[in-house]
Amino acid sequence: MSEPAYVLDSTAFYAGIPYQGSGRYYTTYLVLEEVKHHNVGASLIHSRVQVTEPTPGSLSRVKTTAIRTGDIGALSQTDLSLLALGLDLMHGDGGVNLVSDDFAVRNVAEVLSIPLAPTAMKGGEWKSITWKIYCRGCGKTYTNPKLTVCPVCGTQLVRKASSS
Ligand SMILES: [Zn+2]
Known part of the structure; x- marks a missing residue:
């Protein structure tokens, strides 16, 4: 059985998720841009988190869906990139869970059937x-x-x- 994989948004980094527990962690370059100024150890990111660019096909599918659900105005480029990466990885080995506590992100993820981590990490749980x-x-x-x-x-x- 493979370890669970997670696509992390910036709040997941601030909550310290990549530094505790085991799992395969992914994020996008736009998220990395957001968190790298916030006391997040670069070496830790590179050893535990794989930074990946979503495919253009997934990005445009996410945008089309967000326009349809009315969430597009609430989503940043970073949010869109995360959703697209989730879409890219959801059919991979072991699947993926998207970690975000943003309402619009979760809404669009549900419409696209991207598995969501049902919970937020707090104090290591x-x-x-x-x-x-x-x-x-x-x-x-x-x-x-x-x-x-x-x-x-x-x-x-x-x-x-x-x-x-
Ligand atoms: Zn009011």
Whole structure:
């Protein structure tokens, strides 16, 4: 049996995921650009994380899907590259799990059937994610994940993952 493989977003690096436990870790050059200024040991990255560019075919499939789901505006180039890499690796040896606590990333991953790590890493353990949806305008919080705009004041809602 092969070790589990993970595609990591930048928050996964900040949480220290590549430095604990065993597994095969992948990320993209855009993620590396984001995290390399943040006290992430370059030598550790090179010894434990394989940095790979997604294929153009997967990138365009991710973009098309994100436009259809309405998530495209919430996704950075980095997010798109991660999703495309997940798409590239999901059929490989042992498959892959995408690690991200970004709502739009997870939404598009689900539509593309990219396996998601169901949880976020905290203190060296996997914890389940719950979503907090709140309004920056009036401060009201919601639980319905399908809401995008505050029914009270019309402000765009913000989603935040919190691991309990
Ligand atoms: Zn509001």
